[in-house]
Amino acid sequence: MNRDNISYVGKRMKEIRLSKELKLVEVATKASVSKGLLSRIENGRTIPSLPVLFSIIDALGEKPGDFFEAMNHPVNSPFYALIKKKDYLPIEKEDSTGFDYYSILSHSFSELTFNAVLLMLSPNAKREMVTTDGMEFIYLASGTIDYKLGDTTITMEEGDSLFFDGRVPHLKINQSEQTARILVIYLLFNK
Secondary structure, three states, X not given: OOHHHHHHHHHHHHHHHHHOOOOHHHHHHHHOOOHHXXXXXXXXXXXXXXXXXXXXXXXXXXXXXXXXXXXXOOOOOOOOOOOOHHHOEEEOOOOOEEEEEEEEEEEEOOOEEEEEEEEEEEEEEEOOOEOOOEEEEXXXXXXXXXXXXXXXXXXXXXXXXXEEEOXXXXXXXXXXXOOEEEEEEEEEEOO
């Protein structure tokens, strides 16, 4: 997040909170942060992490798009969020061999959960077909894979993207000799 937008984020949070006549402690409790942290963010004294930022926006009853819509971005100074590779967290998913997932960003909203993960798919990785209760978008950053989607097999090369209904059984297959790097974006339906 660049410095000019830090003060905007806190001011915008406070503006929304006051307009909805919410107490600082109410929003902090709902967002699972301390009252002191929320106060420091609102006053531009600290920078919230992305999970905290999205938790507070959700606690305010706002959609992220609406929250940031009022932000005027000079062409040379856009709003951004940088997540360093060193901050990616390893996560375990289904029983598998050669499927190494790393969480980049994850947040739940009232109707859906957004997850962005990096998958390092080893050659000849093994796993059964899976389903996901949501939509998936994958971007093949490097390598070549086959993507089994129901009864259809799709060959993907570096730079290709695929968007599909995750409720259809699917499986990534790497038959090459190189590890494939895949950005996976999940839009999971909250029940």
